[in-house]
Amino acid sequence: MPSLASQVSSVPNSGIRRIHEIALQLDDVIRLAVGEPDVAVAPHVLDAGSAAWLADDTDYTANGGIPELRAAIKTKLAERNGIDVDTEQVWVTIGATQALNLAMSLTLSPGDEVLLPDPGYTTFTMNARMLGAEPVPYPLHPAAGFVPSIDELEKLVTERTRLIIVNSPSNPLGAVYPAEILAQLLDFASRHDMWVISDEVYEAFSYGAPHTSMASLDTEDRVFSVFSVSKTYAMTGARVGYLVTPPGLAETMRTYQEAIISCVDTPAQRAAVAAITGDQGAVGAAAAHYRGNLDAATALLDEAGISYLPPTGAFYLWIDISHASDGDVAGWAESFLLRERVSVAPGSAFGRSGEGWIRVCVAASREDLLEGLRRLPRP
Template identity: 50%
Template sequence: MPAVTPNADRMPRSGIRRVMDAAWASGKPFIGMHVGEPDFSPPDHVVAEAERAYRDGDTHYVPNGGVPELRQALAAKLLEQNGVTAAPSEIIVTAGGAQALHLALSLTVAAGDEVLIPDPGWPNYRMAVGLLQGEPVGYPLRAEDDFVPRLEELEGLVTPQTKVIVVNSPSNPLGTVLSADVLEGLVRLAERHGLWLVSDECYDALTYGVPHVSPATFDHSGVVLSAFSFSKTYAMTGVRVGYLVCPPSAAAVAAKLQEPMIACVNAPAQRAAVAALTGPQDRVRMMRDSYDERRRLATDMLEAQGLPFVPPRGAFYVWVDVSELSGGDVEAWAVRLLEEHLVAVAPGTAFGHGGEGWVRLSLATSTGDIEQGIERIGRMR
């Protein structure tokens, strides 16, 4: 019998999805703090534009790189909000941020190439690199360094096989936001070694008291590929619209790769994305303010319970140290928390070896669930 390819077979399943499956299989009402799924709906004018597109028959093939109106609106957004100058032709519309990142890696990774990925970091980086037959190499993010990468350590991980470094700010799962100095240092490192830098900026609109800085603002050599998403900013996770910003040398190839991958993002979703960018932004501000309130609530409760955590400065997660409670097996502890107290959290090991002893709490849920969830976590002492 024929077999699936080894790289597909050995791709690990997401540890977050394993928790989701266990929670659903329980058949019991549970508090979900495990998934980064906003509990808001998209703005009304965004939904109305998608409905109009379907009603008017705007449901046919569109250019691989995206409809011109959306790419133009994205160029304006990038300049105004991110300080990044990009021509519309250098912006490729993708099926969410996940596909933007996969497209970036498809452009830059061949079989046997090494890719430096953050550890702890979003598990899909490792999955995508493995599917492309590359070799993911984790670079440590440590509590004693405030989870900021050590540039000299990264430098030591570079080998002749290294082709890409992945950077994520604001961070999923950590909630950290890297400073301009650190990001510039990472871009300079990539330039020195002839590497691509793939920047995951899917939470760029969600920072609290600190600015979001795009690495591409420091790019003088065309080494940065920047991935963004509408999913978190506009609560459009299921609509699946993201975009990849490419240097001129890679843009035409990136658009070409869309044909065998997805052909194009569906037209009504792209029309909705145009409306999201060009319409009122008050709903975005409301959602960001709500996440900020939840962030303050969660950190106050964790502090009162004596549970160490990383103060979140971006995204909508809190990275919590449960090492004294979990006894060296945080995944088993998370399963026990679900079984005994009906609270689902993401075990830190879902994000890499460096996540042992930690859990990620998602604040993309109601304040009531946050209060009950953290109170129940406190019972696990």
């Protein structure tokens, strides 16, 4: 058999998926490792997707998506994100995962360096390695509230640095960066002529700290923005996201979309139109549910004396378990799953700075969430 491409062996596995795969083979597991909303999809969204299937609305669409969805996204961006774009800057993708891969493919050449958050979402590193680029983690420290330090970022820049990835609200941390921090990051990118990818998948869920879209502050057309309907509308399996590009890339985007996916399936796009343009009550209800779960969970952790990062967004808790993990939180999480039948994501899956921490998804039933947390070892 011929050998695979040289970069294949450098692509790390997902430590989250490892725990999830083990959990799927066990009975009676409380699953808190994967970011899967536990709320139902709104009926009008289901109706729109079902109607498309029943009408045999299953032909190819334009590479960028159906006109109705691109128009709906354009309006949404202007009204909710403060971003004014042309339709040709909006590209419907197979979830935010493809949008992220597409943006990184457009901005990185083999050997280029990309600054990415540590702790940060696992596919940031995976994508960089797949493209033959070099991931350069920028540390996010607990003492600083996991906010990026411009001084530390400056020390990481080399002549090969081409891109910085910013994630707010953050997965796994639940941190929401204030507008002034995002503006500083844009100034930093401008000084070094970098591209910026702004991952805003959890935009709908912020608590007491308003979400700001980086592109709304961008005056130099250097930001690619990644969004999704998966988390906002509990449509993870529908696989609909979108990438918002700087202007002038339409022909390039058409070429890349055609080569990679051609288009997103039509019924899923019809459902996304209904989600974005229809009643948003389900989104508000989901946010209230997650906020209530976070409040209940943090009260339990406070009582148990277990430290955590107070979240201001997303639907995760970043919990310090270093008193029990003995320097190997990945191994501890696996043993904890087998022993206590609770799956949690090991912090080391999100980068070296995550050692000793775990990520818990609070998008679960209140009963399961609290029972799972009760099984954590106390200091």
